[in-house]
Amino acid sequence: MRVSVIGAGLGGLCLAQGLRGAGIDVGVHERDPAITARFQGYRLVLSPVGYEALRGCLPRRWHPLLDAILDDAVVEPLILDPHLNKIGELGxxxxxxxxxxxxxxxxxxxGLTVHTDAALTGYGVLDHGEGRVEARFTHGHRTTADLLVGADGVGSAVRAVLSPQTVPADTGVRFVIGRTPMTERFAGLSRAFGSKIVGDGPSLLLGAMRFRTPPKQAAEELAPEVTLPDIGDYVRWAMILPPNGSLGAETPQEAVLSRIDGWHPDLRALVEEGDPDNSTLLSIRVVEPRERWARGPVTLLGDAIHATSPTGGNGANTALRDADLLRRCLLRVTEGTQDLLDAVGEYERQMFEYGAEAVRHSLEALPAYVSHPR
Ligand SMILES: Cc1cc2nc3c(=O)[nH]c(=O)nc-3n(C[C@H](O)[C@H](O)[C@H](O)COP(=O)(O)OP(=O)(O)OC[C@H]3O[C@@H](n4cnc5c(N)ncnc54)[C@H](O)[C@@H]3O)c2cc1C
Structure with missing residues (x-):
């Protein structure tokens, strides 16, 4: 069996690792010209479901490495005023x-085969030939596979063909996000990590990323075949701008600084010292899985079919869950106990149910971050 995965995000890569481990021929096609072509470095909170799905797709010998590069975040989520005084509790x-x-x-x-600068432009289901689907890419490249998996995110080109009625909805809300190396000064902000800092406008949200072991060192010690980036601990800062909150010509840092005028000097310094290459503005768009498409050798995974608002903290976890579920369904095909299209159908049945729930949950969480809580 040959599987083509479109998109080298977390969901597509996790699936590809799981299939590679199962001895299934898999290739990944990514639109970006390089894997590090744009900002991708925010921290994610893994749920128990997401963590187990990830482990299920990774080779066992990498499990100690995975555990070494995580952070045990213990937070007491508070509501703080701009001078870091406690004014309430979030939960x-x-x-x-x-x-x-x-x-x-x-x-x-x-260990994966990833073709970069390969944006999918379309596909066709074949009646005969060496594979069941032919995918077409920019520069005229084509590939055939028994199964095509669209893991190509919220603007999915695969979804546009497979389920054109499923379109992203823009919440109008914008997310400004950046990160600053963790120094002694900012470590002193620990009370604010996981908390919401509120003034008269949008809230500021801070989160710490402290690796149990620096990633590069962890890979060298635990799995020398893996090369991980040389990055240290950092503080992630984020602000959610309500609808119509536009940045104009401001940089993401300027946008936050202009909204925290007069706030605690450590908070201002945190944003001022942010890494400009790792700060950005994102639109919050959601995709709700509604109508199932006709049975066939093309399916979707992750944000391509259930894009959530980051306020739900569940988009990546759900994409990882999809990857592990699809891997397990496809294993039955290689074992000869299920037909490919039945296996894909079973994956879609379960994924639609929990995917729709994930989107609902994230949208319910959104207003609490957008409104001014004081
Ligand atoms: C700021 C922020 C914080 C978040 N925090 C959390 C969190 O704490 N917990 C959590 O669970 N989730 C979180 N999320 C959500 C999570 O990051 C996403 O849900 C997750 O990354 C989705 O993975 P994916 O693989 O489906 O899609 P993506 O990661 O979007 O990957 C899609 C890939 O497909 C590629 N692509 C697009 N079009 C094409 C094409 N035509 N051809 C080829 N390739 C293409 C893209 O370049 C991209 O690499 C957060 C999101 C944001 C923005």
Whole structure:
């Protein structure tokens, strides 16, 4: 069986690793000219489901490395004023596993065949020939596969053909995000990590990424065949701008600084010292899975079919869950206990159900971040 995965995001790469481990021939096609072509380095909180799905797709020998590059985040989510005084509580203390997306992508890329500068432009289902689907890419390249998986994110080109009625909805909300190396000064902000800092306008959200072991060192010690980026601990800062909140000509840092005038000097310094290459503005668009498409050798995974708002903290976890579920369904095909199209249909049945729930949950969480809570 040959599988073509479109998109080298977390979902597509996780699936490709799982299939590679199962001895299935898999190739990944990515639109970006290079894997590091744009900002991808925010931290993600892994849920128990996401963590188990990721482990299920990774070779066992990399499990110690995965555990070494995580962070045990224990937070007491508070509501703080601009001078870091407690004015309320967001909820009970919670703990979770945090991972850096850029580092995780490097782990997931190891050993895979990834074709970059390969944007899918269309595909056709073949009646005969060596594979069942022919995918077409920019520069005139083509490839055939028994299964085509669109893991190409919220603007999915695969979805545009497979399910043209499923279109992203723009919430109008914008997300400004950046990161700053963790120094002693900013480590002193620990009370604010996981908390919401509120003034008269949009809230500021901080989160820490502290690797159990620096990723590069962890790979050298635990899995020398893996090369991980040389990055240190950092603080992620983010601000959600309500509808019509436009940046104009401002940089993401300027946009945040102009909204935290007079705030605690450490908060301002944190944003001022942010890494401009790792700060950006993102639109929050969602995709809700509604109508199933006709049975066939093309399917979707991750944000391509259930894009959530980041306020749900569940988009990546759900994409990883998809990858592991599809891997397990395809294993039955290689074992000869299920037909390919039945296996894909079973994956879609389950994925539609929990994917729709993930989107609902993330949208319910959005207003609390957008409104002014004071
Ligand atoms: C700021 C922020 C914070 C977040 N925090 C969390 C969190 O804490 N927990 C959580 O679970 N989720 C979180 N998420 C959501 C999570 O990052 C996404 O849900 C997840 O990355 C989706 O993975 P994916 O593989 O489906 O898509 P993507 O990661 O979007 O990958 C899609 C890939 O497909 C490529 N592509 C697009 N079009 C084509 C084409 N035509 N041909 C070939 N390739 C193409 C793209 O270049 C990209 O590499 C967060 C998101 C943001 C923005």
């Amino acid at each position: 009970p203390a919670r703990s979770g596993l945090v991972v850096d997306r850029h580092v995780l992508r490097h782990l997931l890329l190891t």
